[in-house]
Amino acid sequence: MTRTLEWKINMDLQEDEDTTQAHAVLDTGKSRITGHGTARRNPEDEDVPLIGDELAASRAMSDLARQLMRLAYRDIGEAGAGMAAEEERQGPYGWSPPDR
Numbered sequence: 001m002t003r004t005l006e007w008k009i010n011m012d013l014q015e016d017e018d019t020t021q022a023h024a025v026l027d028t029g030k031s032r033i034t035g036h037g038t039a040r041r042n043p044e045d046e047d048v049p050l051i052g053d054e055l056a057a058s059r060a061m062s063d064l065a066r067q068l069m070r071l072a073y074r075d076i077g078e079a080g081a082g083m084a085a086e087e088e089r090q091g092p093y094g095w096s097p098p099d100r
Contacts, residue, residue: 035064
């Protein structure tokens, strides 16, 4: 079976003084997930708004990715694939922590 989907992520950035907030929203049609990210500029650093935008946006996307992964693991478990414990065994990027 061949399928083609297009998921769009809406990213809103808001800057206030030395802080940039980002909100990334993904609507999969089944779920709506919102990732959040923040960047704070050290007052002693040069004011380069693009850097705050990039950091806040990347952190929001990272948060969104973590939530999407948790959602996928939950769906796998609900489908009876027996992988619900997989999330516990693996670290945040697919590496396995030392045996306990």
